[in-house]
Amino acid sequence: MTDSTALDDRLRLLSFATAEKRLDYLRVLRAFDHARTGYVVLLHAGDVADILARTDTGDVLTAAEIGPLLDQLHTWGVLERSYDGSRAATLAEYRNRHYVYQFGQVGYHAYRAVEDVVAARPDDASLSRLALPELLADLEGLAAANRAGDADLVHRKLVRLDAALNDLATRAAHFYLSLGDLVRTTDVTPEAFLAHKDALLAHMREFSSDLARYAPKLTAAIEAVERTGLDALLDRAADSDERVFLARADRRADRAARWAGLVHWFSADDGTAEVDRLRDGTMSAITAVLALLRRVTESRRTGVSRESQLRHLAGWFAAAPTEDAAHALFDATFGLGRPRHLSMAHPDAELIPDHRSWWDAPPVEIARTLAETGRAPAAGAPARVHRNDAGMRRLRERQLDAQRRRADAATALGDGGVDGRVLGPEETEVLLSLLDAALGARVPVTGRIRSTTGTEGATSLTLAPCEHSTVVRTHRGTLHLDKLAVTVTRRTGTRR
Structure with missing residues (x-):
């Protein structure tokens, strides 16, 4: 199987999210996920119908309606299907073949990805300030476990460190993305922003303070772990890793890469540690929030805001007497003019013929005058020659004296x-x-100079x-x- 074929098969797993009956597909998959909480893996169409009748408040789906949905999910690769002959009570039922279904390994990941997108809330973004002391405690415990030679504890500590660092990075990225949308958008009302500005600024300042306080401690803890023997630590983690489908060398390489990422986060040798970037990003976000607060305060005091300005401009466009006047207003407001079309032949006509599209042809160098004014450059009148007779006289006198x-x-x-x-x-x-x-x-000709x-x-x-x-x-x-x-x-x- 080629890479493109494997990628196409993986993308087909998400087809249920865009299909015509996507809501019904999602309800069926939620029934399978609900059954997993009770340690039930294999479900028949009737079992899915019973679970939906108990847990779902939507339209009732019968087993006959659920059967085609299950078959289609199996075709996409989300569900695995197997035959269960024990459900046949008569010979006719046995011949009709009863199927049971369960989540495929990657199919469950596809379902969870869709559920995460559906359940995501842009207003629950926050910085994981409590993750910093947890990281420090886990690093200290990792050093102690490595000194004691406890391979299982070393593996558990590395897993916890990886999960905590991923949570810290993900939360920070989500928070600053949401904060950027808040600063740029015009949907938020001044009242809602002013009601939460104090908590927002206090949250970022506390995180920045904790980050500055814990960063040196985390760097020292990482160095303490490496002094206990990094090679031995990675060997112990690879021995206790339970991913049986990976070779030991692959498990060790994976742990080594994750540890290198942890070290780069807090103590990069080239001065580009991610913790420093996170601290700089926090300070920049505080500055952006203060600037937004100043704009909101000024708009409340003067009654002029970005929204009022845009509404006023929209009124000007609506009241424009002609289309040309509207275009002139647009050019004056946004500083955008009409595109200038140029036409010229390439010096090598065989390399780039005239009938070749500009989309396909390589770029052609053009003069700045042609690009800025649309006129071909001209040689123009020769420039005036400036003579420095006094300087030339001094140089001549200096030359004659020498x-x-x-x-x-x-x-x-x-x-x-x-x-x-x-x-x-x-x-x-x-x-x-x-x-x-x-x-x-002195060139020798006869052997003697x-x-x-x-x-x-x-x-x-x-x-x-x-x-x-x-x-x-x-x-x-x-x-x-x-x-x-x-x-x-x-x-x-x-x-x-």
């Missing part, structure tokens, strides 16, 4: 040479540039092999040229 200093340094280097003197900054720069040019030209020359204007530098090394002293340090003779030459003379 060239003069470099020429003077080259002349001084050619006149004084490199022996028995310390070269200044400009002379050192000229020498290094000449060495770079000379060394770059005779001499190379680098030039700097009227000054030239020649490198020739020799038996000793040349030492050049500069203001930045001493330069050693191994087995090379350096000769600096000017047009008017030569210096070594």
Whole structure:
């Protein structure tokens, strides 16, 4: 069975909730659920009719009417069906085959899901403040049980912790969802909100205070449990887990994942613990309620509220003389304009032909001018060139001054040479540039490098092999040229 087929079979379990006789199907399934409380599992159509006659106040359903309902529920997979020949009193009844029905495993979950949706009340949302001390007590008991090696108690404590944490998270999510609806909706009356605002704010503040007080204790309790040996704890929990259809490795992996989730809730290493998010969400909810209280108070004092504003705006729409005036009022109120339709061809017509729908074609980049104004972008007039003559003059003077200093340094280097003197900054720069040019030209052709020359204007530098090394002293340090003779030459003379 593929994943899609299995998913389709599971979704078919909920077909009774949308069928034409959904209320009758729900009454029949409630009869099965009522029988489960008395430890009765298998029911015949007549048994269902008797239970409905005692417990249900709706229209009477006979066994003949209930039979097709049971068969359809069996077709959907909600009920399992088996044959019970012991009910046959005559041969004819035996040949007619009496069936008994019971909940399937996933069928019961489908029924309970529908019942939870039917029984859900949006006004019973609350934060589970009492779950925090229970979590702390269970963690302390878990540490003691793990130290004592009591595998059954370890398993029970982990199950309790998982159930308590799920209840805490579910209640918090439900509460803040309901609170968000309360803040956004216009159905609640100011009188109803003002009557419950004190209890609502006190409830959230107490929960936030308990959360701040218990969070460090819970983190310390989790660390105490892990110090007793996490691997041993998971092994003991897997050994006492009674889910026989799961292998031991799977049971241990499931408990390890649940414990990791518990640790992440209260003591995440990266600073994103869920308890911190829950505390921040509580403070944000208190701020939202106070803002709503301020709006309600102002509306009661001034007589202007969101509802009155919307009613006044609706009167303007109703009194608009023409449809164009109503559209103009809509645009001015909500800031929404008509959609702008663009038409353009893709540069690669073979990749995206013109007849291809925009729903299927990949997006095309368009110019901002076209998107904002609907007009194609144009090159326009060339922009004015701004000249900075003063800046250019200063740069030119700086360039000429640098060239003069470099020429003077080259002349001084050619006149004084490199022996028995310390070269200044400009002379050192000229020498290094000449060495770079000379060394770059030292390409062996016949196996021996005779001499190379680098030039700097009227000054030239020649490198020739020799038996000793040349030492050049500069203001930045001493330069050693191994087995090379350096000769600096000017047009008017030569210096070594």
